[in-house]
Amino acid sequence: MNRRFALSLAAIAAVLVALTLSNIRYSPWTNTVARSVDERGPLSDAERANIELFERVSPSVVQVAARSGITNPFAEDEGPAASGPAASGTGFVWDSSGHVVTNNHVVQNGREVAVRFASGEVAQASIVGVAPNYDLAVLRIRNPRQLPPPVALGSSNDLKVGQIAFAIGNPFGLDQSLTSGIISALKRRLPTSSGREIANVIQTDTAINPGNSGGPLLDSAGRLIGVNTAIISPSGSSAGIGFAIPADIVNRVVPELIKNGRVPTPGIGIVAAGEAVATRMGVEGVIVVRTAPGSPAERAGIRGVDFSSGALGDVIVQADGKPVHRLSDLTDQIEQVGAGKSVRITLKRGSETRDVNVDIVDIGRG
Numbered sequence: 001m002n003r004r005f006a007l008s009l010a011a012i013a014a015v016l017v018a019l020t021l022s023n024i025r026y027s028p029w030t031n032t033v034a035r036s037v038d039e040r041g042p043l044s045d046a047e048r049a050n051i052e053l054f055e056r057v058s059p060s061v062v063q064v065a066a067r068s069g070i071t072n073p074f075a076e077d078e079g080p081a082a083s084g085p086a087a088s089g090t091g092f093v094w095d096s097s098g099h100v101v102t103n104n105h106v107v108q109n110g111r112e113v114a115v116r117f118a119s120g121e122v123a124q125a126s127i128v129g130v131a132p133n134y135d136l137a138v139l140r141i142r143n144p145r146q147l148p149p150p151v152a153l154g155s156s157n158d159l160k161v162g163q164i165a166f167a168i169g170n171p172f173g174l175d176q177s178l179t180s181g182i183i184s185a186l187k188r189r190l191p192t193s194s195g196r197e198i199a200n201v202i203q204t205d206t207a208i209n210p211g212n213s214g215g216p217l218l219d220s221a222g223r224l225i226g227v228n229t230a231i232i233s234p235s236g237s238s239a240g241i242g243f244a245i246p247a248d249i250v251n252r253v254v255p256e257l258i259k260n261g262r263v264p265t266p267g268i269g270i271v272a273a274g275e276a277v278a279t280r281m282g283v284e285g286v287i288v289v290r291t292a293p294g295s296p297a298e299r300a301g302i303r304g305v306d307f308s309s310g311a312l313g314d315v316i317v318q319a320d321g322k323p324v325h326r327l328s329d330l331t332d333q334i335e336q337v338g339a340g341k342s343v344r345i346t347l348k349r350g351s352e353t354r355d356v357n358v359d360i361v362d363i364g365r366g
Helices: 003-026 044-060 247-260 277-281 328-338
Strands: 062-065 086-093 100-102 112-116 122-131 136-141 164-169 175-190 198-205 216-218 223-229 242-247 270-272 287-289 315-319 340-348 354-358
Touching: 044 164, 044 175, 044 216, 062 100, 086 175, 086 340, 100 216, 100 247, 112 136, 122 247, 136 247, 164 198, 164 242, 175 242, 198 247, 198 328, 216 315, 223 247, 242 247, 270 277, 277 287, 315 328
Parallel strands: none
Antiparallel strands: 062 086, 062 112, 086 100, 100 136, 112 122, 122 136, 164 175, 164 216, 175 198, 198 242, 216 223, 223 242, 270 287, 287 315, 315 340, 340 354
């Protein structure tokens, strides 16, 4: 094929392409008007249930913002008014008196706190009380007007792994987001900033991201079953492992915060060895290192480690008949009994086992 023939073929091909495009562009069969919308069928039962849940509960979910040294924590982060670090999270209406529940870590460094309702209205709030041991805080709306209804309260005692769970919150500052998933585990233990652990924590794969903290975890009836508080994520975003404080703990702690501004820290006055120490020594239970002077544990005759010889003293193996494998088992049982009462402690000293009754006091005072 010579060069002149090849150029001729190329020219013919170009003309054919141009004519084809021209016919497509100006073809009388080309649709030049918007298409009609196809009618869809009815929403599924699950879709209608999700919509109804969101529309019913979301007005009672608020965005919480806290900042040190600022009149309006929702102000933009610029200018002379925006001084001090800010924190943002979620909360929800607890009662008709204007109390709002959120996480302690959302408001712990805030001098000024404000909440934004689903309607867009912003209201100033005061911190009524905080419970770092449970990562819970209660706010009170100043001069509340017409408040949305409180979120319906459920129980975390009868939850089952696999049941559906919903979260409403403000992830990354985006208002009123609904996510859903399942309860993926129960009876988790979650360390808090106070050094204690929250027992019986709910694990869920419902998407929880920064900004969801303090928001409600709901069952399919729209009842509160937990307060979203933390995630496990290498990237900082939801990896399908989120945690919520159980509603039964919330329902015990929040009334105390409203009444007294604080929650008692029940204890018996011992210093315990870490779980790793007990494991290395092959001991099952809580090793008592020492007792606080004048504490109920000391008065009950509980003995700590003999540092001169290195001999173990008492190991706590049961509390009110329930096994104690680690310190969180003991503190969980003591908290359930409560300050002002007593607990039966089963001690193992050497080859002997004995029971003692120990008074529970509020070790958080003083």
